Amino acid sequence: MDAVIYLDVAHIHPVVGGVWHRTDVAEVPEPGQSITMLCGLTASAAFERYDQRSANGPLRQCPYCDLIYRQTLGWAVPPGHPARKS
Structure with missing residues (x-):
């Protein structure tokens, strides 16, 4: 019998160079598979x-991924948002 582990792809936040991003994938990517944030x-x-997540220091959020995510959901973008164009 298998022990099934359910993963929610809506909560996948890839980390590249200490910055966490958002992505829109249909399924959990395979190791080595190319993904676009x-x-x-x-x-x-x-x-x-x-438990290895912060081994190299605190993570930062990608402001551009956050901006696109907020716009997609129709959420307000704060006036001081770092990716917002004035």
């Missing part, structure tokens, strides 16, 4: 244990 950055998927 909302901001347009493309990288290969790799997996680590969650």
Whole structure:
């Protein structure tokens, strides 16, 4: 019998260079599979244990992924948002 582990692809936040991004994938990517973030950055998927997440310091959020995510959902974009054009 298998132990099924359910993953929600809406909560996949790839980390590239200490910056976490958002992506819109239909399924969990395979290791090495190319994925494109909302901001347009493309990288290969790799997996680590969650307790390794901050091993290299605190993560920062990609402001461009956040802006696109907010706009897609119809959420307000704060006036001081770093990716917002004046």
